[in-house]
Amino acid sequence: MKIAGHDIRKLRRSELPEETMALARFMIGKVVVRALPEGVLAGRIVETEAYMADDAACHAHIGMTPRNRALFLARGHAYVYLAYGTAWMLNVSSAAKGEGAGVLIRALEPIAGLDLMALRRGTGNVRDLARGPGRLAQAFAIDRSLDGVDLTRDRRLWLGREAGAPERISQAKIGISTRIGLTKGAHLEHRFYLKGSRFLSGPGALNR
DNA sequence: GTATGGATGTTCT
């Protein structure tokens, strides 16, 4: 599929690593695509965080509830929830069906549909369109209505890979740090980011 | 660039 000059194809579930940390790392450099009636949006993933089942910060840690049920779907489904009453968070379920783990997408580099993103965000500053999990959800019109969709099958929201993108981004280009904004599990280094990207959400000290 | 404080509403105790 051609999107604003980029050749992007949908990822298959079988391509997704079966382990949460591996998936969080794998997703760096992949693409989030959102099809709206007004047009198609796309962004390259530059920052993720892993939330494993045995981690107190993972919403699935307390067991299945109405809110977190999508985390228990097979890997590759969207888990969308509202944080602090104002910001939607987009996660990808990351474990086997029934297990309960996910990867939070924290920041995107906009590559298609920038005008639509700017309208939704109320700013023309490209750097601020999708830098942060709440911002990217606002730019991409992501809310509870997309909770539970299969990101390897859905037409409205899916994960893709650009033609020509490396199979595996070299280790030297990916940084690892503690996660952002947590009290539980604050010491765990479960955040992955594309080194040198201008579109990272964290404070400078965590982006080296 | 960093630091701080308030707004916000859903979820679970």
Add this chain to the structure above:
DNA sequence: GAACATCCATACT
């Protein structure tokens, strides 16, 4: 009633 996987404006270096 507390706890939040945040954002924005503001002040400051």
